Structures are given as C-alpha cells and as structure tokens.
Amino acid sequence: AAxxxxxxAVPSTPLALFGRAIRAGRYRRLxxxxxxxxxxxxxxxxxRSPTAGLYACLRRVAGDRLGDPTDVFCISSFRxxxxxxxxxxxxxxxxxxxxxxxxxxxxxxxxxxxxLRRLYTQNIDGLDRVAGLVPPLLLEAHxxxxxxxxxxxxxxxxxxxxxxxxxxxxxxVPSCGACGGLVKPDVVFFGEPLPAxxxxxxxxxxxxxxxxxxxxxxxxxxxxxxxxxAVPPGVPRVLLNREVAGDIGERPGxxxxxxxxxxxxxxxxxxxxxxxxxxx
Ligand code: CNA
Ligand code: ZN
Numbered sequence: 001a002a003x004x005x006x007x008x009a010v011p012s013t014p015l016a017l018f019g020r021a022i023r024a025g026r027y028r029r030l031x032x033x034x035x036x037x038x039x040x041x042x043x044x045x046x047x048r049s050p051t052a053g054l055y056a057c058l059r060r061v062a063g064d065r066l067g068d069p070t071d072v073f074c075i076s077s078f079r080x081x082x083x084x085x086x087x088x089x090x091x092x093x094x095x096x097x098x099x100x101x102x103x104x105x106x107x108x109x110x111x112x113x114x115x116l117r118r119l120y121t122q123n124i125d126g127l128d129r130v131a132g133l134v135p136p137l138l139l140e141a142h143x144x145x146x147x148x149x150x151x152x153x154x155x156x157x158x159x160x161x162x163x164x165x166x167x168x169x170x171x172x173v174p175s176c177g178a179c180g181g182l183v184k185p186d187v188v189f190f191g192e193p194l195p196a197x198x199x200x201x202x203x204x205x206x207x208x209x210x211x212x213x214x215x216x217x218x219x220x221x222x223x224x225x226x227x228x229x230a231v232p233p234g235v236p237r238v239l240l241n242r243e244v245a246g247d248i249g250e251r252p253g254x255x256x257x258x259x260x261x262x263x264x265x266x267x268x269x270x271x272x273x274x275x276x277x278x279x280x
Pocket of ligand 2: 150152156157176179180182
C-alpha cells in the first residue's frame with residue numbers, strides 16, 4: 001500500500017526523511033549497531049557520559065587508587081582481584097524491574113517487519129533479549145551475563161547462573177561449584193577475542209546492509225567500532241547519539257541525529273509509520 005502523504009507544512013529533519021524512506025520500502029536490510037546509550041533511559045549507566053557514566057562514578061569513588069577505569073574489564077586485573085568487576089556487575093546486570101527502552105523496541109519493530117539484517121550490540125545487559133530480539137538477528141558482540149564459567153586452569157566448568165546472580169546481588173564474588181575457582185561471566189574483557197559469530201557475520205552484514213543505524217555508542221572500543229567505516233560508500237549511516245561518534249557525518253548521505261536517543265527513536269518510528277511500535 002502507498003504511504004499516506006504527510007502534510008506539506010511538516011518540516012523534515014534528515015532523520016524523518018530517512019524514516020520516510022524506510023516507510024517507502026527503500027531500506028530492507030538494516031544493520032544496527034548499539035551501545036550503552038540505548039540503555040541509559042532504562043537506568044543502566046553507560047561508561048563515558050561525563051557525570052552519570054560509570055567511569056566518572058568510579059573516579060569519584062576510587063579517586064587515585066584506581067588507575068584506568070577500563071582495568072575493571074582487564075582479565076589480569078580480574079584474576080588478581082575480581083571484586084571491582086563484580087561490584088560493577090551489579091549495575092550492568094539489571095533486575096527484572098528494568099524495562100527495555102524505545103531504542104531496544106526499535107530493533108524489535110524492524111525485525112518484525114523483516115527489515116533487520118542484524119543488530120550488533122556492545123551491551124551486556126541483556127535488554128535486547130528482554131525486548132524480544134534473539135540470535136541470530138541479535139548479535140551480542142561483547143557477550144552477556146546469560147552464562148558464566150570457571151576460569152581456573154583447566155576446569156572450565158559452566159557455572160550455575162542463578163548462583164552467580166545471587167552472589168552478585170549479595171555483593172560477593174561467586175566461585176566454581178566444581179573446584180571453588182574463579183568464575184567469570186561470558187562477557188568479553190579487553191584483550192579477549194569476540195564471539196566467533198561476530199567474525200563469521202561481519203563481512204557479509206557490512207557488504208549486504210542497505211543502511212546502517214548506529215545508536216548510543218562512543219565508538220571507542222575495537223573491533224566493533226570499525227563497523228561504520230567498513231560500510232561501502234553510498235550506504236547511508238545514521239547516528240542517534242548525544243555526541244558525534246567515529247566518522248559518521250563525514251560522508252554524503254550520512255545522517256546525524258544528535259540529541260536524546262529516546263526522542264530521536266520516537267521521531268524515526270513516527271516517520272516510518274509505526275509510532276506505537278516503540279512505545280512501552
Ligand atoms: P560509552 O562509551 O559509554 O558511550 C555511550 C554513548 O552514548 C556516549 O556517546 C553518550 O553520549 C551516549 N548516550 C548515553 N545516553 C544517551 C542518551 N540518553 N541519548 C543520547 N546519547 C546518549 O559506551 P559504548 O557502548 O560506546 O562502549 C562500549 C562498551 C561499554 C561496551 O563494551 C559495553 O559492554 C560497555 N557498557 C555496557 C553497558 C550495558 O550493557 N548497558 C553499560 C555500560 C558500559
Ligand atoms: Zn572450576
């Protein structure tokens with residue numbers, strides 16, 4: 001069915017024009033790349049926001065005792081002292097009371113309409129799954145808290161995830177039921193390889209995408225951050241974020257929607273013709 005024409009007086013932002021192109025059927029293989037910014041509206045702090053971000057919080061709490069806040073996600077620091085990571089896990093592993101945001105629902109809405117090629121998330125909070133998106137359409141590039149295993153030499157036993165959760169909620173450090181060793185959730189630490197499915201999907205997705213939507217990420221963590229640069233010329237790259245990230249905006253056809261993500265998602269979904277799909 002032809003999309004109903006919008007009143008001529010409505011001013012069109014580049015984002016609304018992009019949404020209307022989706023509505024017109026122009027883009028059908030969207031690749032989404034999301035980061036911590038899609039979850040801040042749900043109350044999950046991101047890393048790098050100036051005052052509310054976890055790095056700023058860690059600096060306030062630990063001051064100079066903390067070297068680089070990214071050390072929390074460093075495997076050797078974790079082995080030496082897992083407590084800082086597990087303290088942070090309480091923030092990043094949301095309880096059932098934490099609900100997905102409009103940005104999470106955007107991915108689901110595109111998937112239901114057959115328009116999503118893949119959603120790459122750097123997040124480990126599991127909110128995309130709660131919203132209703134699952135692999136293989138959902139690709140959790142940095143893993144998740146859904147599983148955990150023992151990292152004591154040679155053991156590798158899968159951990160009882162309910163017990164891990166209980167320990168985290170109690171503010172303690174979980175240990176392996178088999179050997180008593182150190183348990184690590186299957187989230188990707190700095191220096192660790194990404195899940196094999198990331199490398200298996202990346203080239204095909206980047207080559208086949210007819211538009212790429214980047215939402216809520218500072219694009220500072222490799223290798224995920226190279227995705228937008230790897231997109232072939234002529235394929236629009238759309239950024240929904242408070243600040244510019246990567247080189248998005250430098251190519252003709254790029255769209256910068258700078259501001260609050262939830263407002264931008266609302267505007268985009270309305271222009272797509274399904275405003276209700278992103279509402280809670
Ligand atoms: P980041 O570096 O903290 O960047 C977040 C970006 O989102 C920043 O550019 C912010 O300006 C922007 N932002 C935050 N909230 C909003 C908002 N409401 N509206 C508009 N823009 C907003 O986080 P990245 O995801 O880029 O960094 C990658 C790391 C962070 C990944 O490995 C994650 O695992 C890790 N992380 C995940 C979570 C989570 O799972 N929710 C939380 C914190 C960190
Ligand atoms: Zn063990």
